[in-house]
Amino acid sequence: MEQRKKSPRQLARRFSFLAAAFAVVAGLAIQGQMEAAAYRRYLTNSRLHAFAELSANLSQLGTDLQKGVYATTPSMLGALCTQIFGRAMSAQMALGELPYGNIELEQTAAFLAKAGDYAAALSRSAAVNGACSDEEREGLRSLADAAATLSGQVSALQADLLSGAATLEDVDTAEARLSGEEGGGQELADSVYQTVEEDFPELPTLIYDGPFSDHITGRAPRMLEGLAQVTQEDARLAAAKFFDLEPELFSLVSAGEGTLPTYGFSAAVDGGELYVEVTKQGGLVLEAISSRSAGAATLSQEEAAALARDFLASRGYPSMRESYFIDQGGVVTINFASAQGDILCYPDLVKVSVALDTGRVVGFESEGYLMNHMVRDLPAPAVTEAEAQAVVSPVLTVLSHQLALIPTGGEYEVLCHEFKCQDEDGRHIIVYVNAQNGQEEKILLLLEDENGTLVL
Secondary structure, three states: OOOOOOOHHHHHHHHHHHHHHHHHHHHHHHHHHHHHHHHHHHHHHHHHHHHHHHHHHHHHHHHHHHHHHHOOOHHHHHHHHHHHHHHHHHHHHHHHOOOOHHHHOHHHHHHHHHHHHHHHHHHHHHHHHOOOOHHHHHHHHHHHHHHHHHHHHHHHHHHHHHHOOOOOOOHHHHHHHHHOOOOOOOOHHHOOOHHHHOOOOOOOOOOOOOOOOHHHHOOOOHHHOOOOEOOHHHHHHHHHHHOOOOHHHOEEEEEEOOOOOEEEEEEEEOOEEEEEEEEOEOOOEEEEEEOOOOOOOOOOHHHHHHHHHHHHHHOOOOOEEEEEEEEEOOEEEEEEEEEEOOEEEEEEEEEEEEEOOOOOEEEEEOHHHHHHOOOOOOOOOOOOHHHHHOOOOOOOEEEEEEEEEEEOOOOOEEEEEEEEEEOOOOOEEEEEEEOOOOOEEEEEEEEEEOOEEEEO
16 A cells, blocks of 8 residues: 655654754753752762861860860859760761761761760769869860860861862762772772771770760779680580570571670571570570560460560579560560568669460570679668658659669769659659658650550
8 A cells, every 4th residue: 555655744744843852851861860960969969068066066175175174163164065075976967968978987986976975974973972083184174175176187077178189978889888898989998087097096094983984984894804715616605505496506606706705506496596695704695585476475464474474584684574565566675673671772783575376485684684684782871761762843743663673874873763753644654762861863754555555
């Protein structure tokens, strides 16, 4: 069949449509490129802004630390410590906005955490003991010197960034370099942060009541004192016995060091992977976690708590009392603390997770217990229950009372009257009053629902 020829008008119309389509496609491509370029500029400016925030907060942090050296009254020291803590937290937030900033500026991040925590500890101390001691004042002076040095290094790098002599990496480039991928650019030592971290100022040795105190980081676990080192095979047998499983199921997957060196074992159990860490000293189970997903629940939370309590008693954890629990997808995790007489010792923390479908223990954590547990020589309370309750806010209704030993920010422990209270809206609050001086030590808010309790 003969094909009809298209008229010039039809051809012109078709070419017009094609030209319009090409124009639209080209326009969309250009628009996409412009949007991508704008987004890259936004990310670059955001990173530069974060670095500027880091630099500004470091500069002010050094100034506030120096002011703290000269403070002589508790009120002034407390106000300055509050400012120091706030500056340190703001600097940490800015650091967190930089691609892998907390990894590549690890020493800087550690310094900010230590300075903020030290200031918080001094503020608490000032409220009780007055202005800081000569030793604490020297700690502030050393931190101020370190902050000044660090601030100078960061400011110099900021000047290079603003002049274009240096640039901050994007996330993809940082990931490639840190993972050592081919084409990822420079080695880690050639990071733009190198100038800050390679000449990092020497930090002072700080001894105070806080988690970053130098005397705590090297403290040996009390429960492991005097115990012999165990072999890998002994540790494997300990893991198997702890969970009533055959040793042949467990294979070594890690051998960690640190404060609590451990052997790590893995075993296929009930359709999931059970990972268990056993301490190299003493051969005690430190932690365990299972990847198995729980099925439909056949046990109540109370029955799970009873199973966990019996489990602990049969594994050498006597006199343990449960406090709070949380239900996560059919697995209940119960917090236990040891009891010495009528006193609940919260530093001796053990967590046990029970699957509500099988009743098996599928999670375990005992670091708090291994680090802190011992038979303590506890003083008799100098403040009576009635005297302590008088300190509790009148807007709260006291529901229950017990004596409890609570940890401070560091290694110290405080004997307290623990009052569980309720406010006018029905919310539950825990108030701790020091059993020796009658001062409020801590206030906790309890967020409770059908899944458990979150303590704030």
